[in-house]
Amino acid sequence: MFENRVFNFSAGPSMLPETVLEQAQKELLNYQGSGMSILEMSHRSKVYDAVIVAAEAELRRVMNIPENYKVLFLQGGATLQFAAVAMNLMTKNGKADYIVTGSFSKKAAKEAKKYGDVHIAGSTESENFCRIPRQSELDLRPDADYVHICFNNTIYGTHWDYIPETGNVPLVADMSSCILSEEVDVSKFGLIYAGAQKNMAPAGLTIVIVREDLIGNAMPTTPVVMDYKELADANSMYNTPPTFPIYIAKLVCEWIASIGGIKALNVINVRKAKALYDFLDGSKLFKNTVSPESRSLMNVTFKTGDEALDAKFVKEAAEVGLLTLKGHRAVGGMRASIYNAVPEEGVMKLIEFMKEFEQAN
Amino acid sequence: MFENRVFNFSAGPSMLPETVLEQAQKELLNYQGSGMSILEMSHRSKVYDAVIVAAEAELRRVMNIPENYKVLFLQGGATLQFAAVAMNLMTKNGKADYIVTGSFSKKAAKEAKKYGDVHIAGSTESENFCRIPRQSELDLRPDADYVHICFNNTIYGTHWDYIPETGNVPLVADMSSCILSEEVDVSKFGLIYAGAQKNMAPAGLTIVIVREDLIGNAMPTTPVVMDYKELADANSMYNTPPTFPIYIAKLVCEWIASIGGIKALNVINVRKAKALYDFLDGSKLFKNTVSPESRSLMNVTFKTGDEALDAKFVKEAAEVGLLTLKGHRAVGGMRASIYNAVPEEGVMKLIEFMKEFEQAN
Numbered sequence: 001m002f003e004n005r006v007f008n009f010s011a012g013p014s015m016l017p018e019t020v021l022e023q024a025q026k027e028l029l030n031y032q033g034s035g036m037s038i039l040e041m042s043h044r045s046k047v048y049d050a051v052i053v054a055a056e057a058e059l060r061r062v063m064n065i066p067e068n069y070k071v072l073f074l075q076g077g078a079t080l081q082f083a084a085v086a087m088n089l090m091t092k093n094g095k096a097d098y099i100v101t102g103s104f105s106k107k108a109a110k111e112a113k114k115y116g117d118v119h120i121a122g123s124t125e126s127e128n129f130c131r132i133p134r135q136s137e138l139d140l141r142p143d144a145d146y147v148h149i150c151f152n153n154t155i156y157g158t159h160w161d162y163i164p165e166t167g168n169v170p171l172v173a174d175m176s177s178c179i180l181s182e183e184v185d186v187s188k189f190g191l192i193y194a195g196a197q198k199n200m201a202p203a204g205l206t207i208v209i210v211r212e213d214l215i216g217n218a219m220p221t222t223p224v225v226m227d228y229k230e231l232a233d234a235n236s237m238y239n240t241p242p243t244f245p246i247y248i249a250k251l252v253c254e255w256i257a258s259i260g261g262i263k264a265l266n267v268i269n270v271r272k273a274k275a276l277y278d279f280l281d282g283s284k285l286f287k288n289t290v291s292p293e294s295r296s297l298m299n300v301t302f303k304t305g306d307e308a309l310d311a312k313f314v315k316e317a318a319e320v321g322l323l324t325l326k327g328h329r330a331v332g333g334m335r336a337s338i339y340n341a342v343p344e345e346g347v348m349k350l351i352e353f354m355k356e357f358e359q360a361n
Numbered sequence: 362m363f364e365n366r367v368f369n370f371s372a373g374p375s376m377l378p379e380t381v382l383e384q385a386q387k388e389l390l391n392y393q394g395s396g397m398s399i400l401e402m403s404h405r406s407k408v409y410d411a412v413i414v415a416a417e418a419e420l421r422r423v424m425n426i427p428e429n430y431k432v433l434f435l436q437g438g439a440t441l442q443f444a445a446v447a448m449n450l451m452t453k454n455g456k457a458d459y460i461v462t463g464s465f466s467k468k469a470a471k472e473a474k475k476y477g478d479v480h481i482a483g484s485t486e487s488e489n490f491c492r493i494p495r496q497s498e499l500d501l502r503p504d505a506d507y508v509h510i511c512f513n514n515t516i517y518g519t520h521w522d523y524i525p526e527t528g529n530v531p532l533v534a535d536m537s538s539c540i541l542s543e544e545v546d547v548s549k550f551g552l553i554y555a556g557a558q559k560n561m562a563p564a565g566l567t568i569v570i571v572r573e574d575l576i577g578n579a580m581p582t583t584p585v586v587m588d589y590k591e592l593a594d595a596n597s598m599y600n601t602p603p604t605f606p607i608y609i610a611k612l613v614c615e616w617i618a619s620i621g622g623i624k625a626l627n628v629i630n631v632r633k634a635k636a637l638y639d640f641l642d643g644s645k646l647f648k649n650t651v652s653p654e655s656r657s658l659m660n661v662t663f664k665t666g667d668e669a670l671d672a673k674f675v676k677e678a679a680e681v682g683l684l685t686l687k688g689h690r691a692v693g694g695m696r697a698s699i700y701n702a703v704p705e706e707g708v709m710k711l712i713e714f715m716k717e718f719e720q721a722n
Contacts, residue, residue, distance in 0.1 A: 004391060004396050005390075005391065005396050005397070006395075006397055008396075008402075012403070013400065013401055013403060013604060015397070015401050016398065016401050025386055025389040028382065028386040028389065029386055030363065030364075030365060030366065035365050035367030035369075035682065035684070036366070036684070037377065037382050039377055039382070039385075039563040040369055040377050041369075041371070042371040042373070042374060042375075043374065043564065045685065075436040075441070077436065077600040079600040080436070080437070080586050080587075082584075083585070111584065114582050114583075114584075115582065197601050202604065203601045203602065203603055203605070204565040204566075204605065204606065221475050221476065222475075223441060223443075223444035223445075223475075223584075224440065224444070225437060225438065225440045225441050225444075226584075240373065240374065240438055240556065240558050240564045241564065242436075242565035243374060243564045244564070244565065244605065244606075245565065245605075321396065324403055324406065
């Protein structure tokens with residue numbers, strides 16, 4: 001750990017690997033002998049082209065992305081993709097099914113309604129999003145242009161424990177808060193998108209992984225930098241891409257590869273989450289209210305049931321270097337986001353502190 | 362100058378002030394004692410909030426932005442604004458006038474046509490965009506919802522030497538390649554937008570400065586993160602903003618203030634450009650073909666008339682540390698982008714090298 005470094009449990013932007021930060025710092029004034037900073041470099045220069053090509057290659061390698069998928073490096077966040085997905089894909093029958101499992105999937109459905117016939121094919125809102133609906137609960141339309149899910153729900157701390165069966169209808173998943181944290185069979189999805197600021201890069205980069213046959217049918221009113229065909233044809237360089245976050249994403253993917261890939265990382269992620277959930281399940285003070293099968297590996301929510309005590313916990317945790325533990329206002333309580341770059345030591349320190357706090361309160 | 366640093370004449374992304382790069386490097390691992398990198402910080406944290414608030418305050422100060430204008434920090438580049446401007450503003454009479462003075466204003470007009478009645482109110486395309494049209498040449502409609510111009514044309518090296526009179530019709534200007542380079546009376550414009558990667562910050566940040574009365578009339582199909590009302594109401598935090606480029610923009614504005622503001626910077630910019638144009642006007646080998654009144658301070662285009670010789674020049678210049686001088690493929694020849702952060706010494710070194718090259722060839 002760097003001197004004076006804290007454990008930062010932010011839901012995003014969030015911790016980056018120390019080796020990545022160190023390399024970025026080291027070469028910030030002069031990137032690999034180019035005489036310029038990576039921040040100053042033309043995105044069309046040879047030296048930068050090698051960066052974006054490597055970023056894509058590394059991402060394809062760690063995620064095992066099939067060849068018939070395009071990888072796009074974009075701006076605008078997952079929220080811009082809420083509209084882009086609909087404008088690009090809801091163009092065959094003009095209808096799409098959305099499964100609502102939290103705030104972001106609800107926003108995605110609301111946004112898509114601007115562009116076509118949106119059907120809520122499943123929702124656990126009446127249960128305060130404490131679980132992911134089962135396949136048998138889903139009311140999917142066979143003629144939908146796609147089915148949309150949010151694979152990991154940052155605010156509620158839930159995660160799909162299965163990939164829903166959608167027949168011939170392409171499955172679209174927002175993976176902003178779980179991308180790179182677990183092995184995923186990309187071929188089961190028509191399109192995966194993710195804001196990179198949680199598990200991959202600093203804010204300002206959005207990844208879209210889209211099956212080639214879904215490209216090329218955007219609505220005529222689609223802004224050109226939201227049209228997957230234009231973006232794919234230009235290799236993410238229709239206009240200037242977010243060059244620095246792409247560079248960091250490359251370093252992050254290299255870091256993942258260096259420690260054994262997503263498979264090895266997932267073993268650590270499971271261990272981190274299990275330690276925290278095990279403690280919560282045995283605690284008399286702290287509770288996690290998510291159905292066990294739907295628990296997220298990345299975002300662990302908990303509360304004492306007493307708002308003043310929750311606030312005291314967040315404050316005292318910050319004093320010992322455990323930061324950004326306040327839960328989202330929609331849920332209250334606490335949330336520990338334990339993404340790939342949060343060290344296991346941080347989770348252990350959090351559990352120790354929770355034990356002490358429980359004894360003292 | 363840092364050791365081994367080159368002079369980089371890239372059209373964008375482009376040089377940043379050395380003091381800005383040094384500060385960013387120095388505090389990259391631990392931002393102001395927070396124990397975390399600026400790259401890892403929640404955009405909703407107190408420490409980051411101070412950054413974005415200061416960035417806006419500094420920008421307002423250096424540009425002297427009136428109080429009845431909102432400042433938005435966005436993603437997507439100027440190209441996303443080509444659509445956003447139309448979707449937000451072309452909603453009263455459904456028509457807008459575009460003046461075409463280069464590739465980007467042409468693209469902006471093409472994009473706006475997706476959303477309404479676009480009239481080309483002036484164009485110098487038949488003269489290969491070598492000049493800005495005069496007021497008397499403009500064919501403006503009194504009932505247009507706005508008039509759109511590109512204030513500085515990066516590719517052709519031209520710049521509006523006057524602000525067109527548009528009566529009661531709001532004037533919208535793309536200032537991507539001249540923002541912060543000269544004093545501008547913001548009150549003459551309804552909306553100013555700029556991709557920040559030329560004169561302000563690394564790639565991934567777009568600035569919109571919009572008069573308040575123009576906010577709130579977006580088309581129902583506008584993506585939520587392109588709706589100025591949603592963005593203004595959320596203080597640019599409807600979703601995660603590009604936190605790092607905003608931080609650099611703050612440092613760049615502080616740097617501008619520290620050297621006397623835009624007025625003082627413009628004196629240097631005029632001196633830099635004049636030295637280069639004076640040399641070009643006296644040269645027998647190199648020619649600039651822009652009408653004198655329309656010459657850009659930021660992007661200086663020139664050519665020898667011999668493509669092989671142009672290529673030789675670009676290659677040999679790079680060998681002595683004068684980089685990215687190749688002109689855009691639409692124009693050919695050479696282009697020296699001499700933004701705020703390109704030191705005067707770099708321009709002098711370029712002129713010296715051009716003299717030597719002229720004597721030798």
